[in-house]
Amino acid sequence: EIVMTQSPATLSVSPGERATLSCRASQTVNSNLAWYQQKPGQAPRLLIYGASTRATGIPGRFSGSGSGTEFTLTIASLQSEDFAVYYCQQYSNWPPITFGQGTRLEIK
């Protein structure tokens, strides 16, 4: 099973600043990585797939990068609606599909 590890667990950033979230895989997943955003009481929403492709309707301030075992989600110029929990997920070698434990992005 591929273990996904996200860091940090909580990230405090001021509105308008840039946020950088990290995700590491226990073995290579190539570019088979997705990012999701989840707000309280809501279902997750797909942001990025293929490590760097934005999903339909996702604003350009969200970008993904990386391959192999190291990945980054960058949110440029944070908006109030971006404060949420973010999960990475690998679909390289499954089953099982595995998620990271999440990074909570909070307002500083």
Added chain:
Amino acid sequence: EVQLLESGGNLVQPGGSLRLSCAASGFTFSSYAMSWVRQAPGKGLEWVSTISGTGISTYYADSVKGRFTISRDNSKSTFYLQMNSLRAKDTAVYYCAKTFPLWSSYYGTFDYWGQGTLVTVSS
């Protein structure tokens, strides 16, 4: 517009059974794999099961293998999760999710999610 509507969540005793349903609309249902993902209270996301568009291929997390069964009825654009021998650890919100198709390079990615249905296993 893609819509996914789960139903069937409830309070059930340990050892009991429950069947979840997910009705889909807004896309060609039979062309897409479908999945269940759960989230225990205050916890992260856990993949549970996926079924291919034809229903021929099914996949399960080890934590549910042998107890849960995923199935679909393409004529009704609906898929299901039959949950047997339920345990307290199965308590979670269960989300259904549209999944990139088998032929896609992104097979295993969940592009649309339902709002979830709560399953509580408790005596």
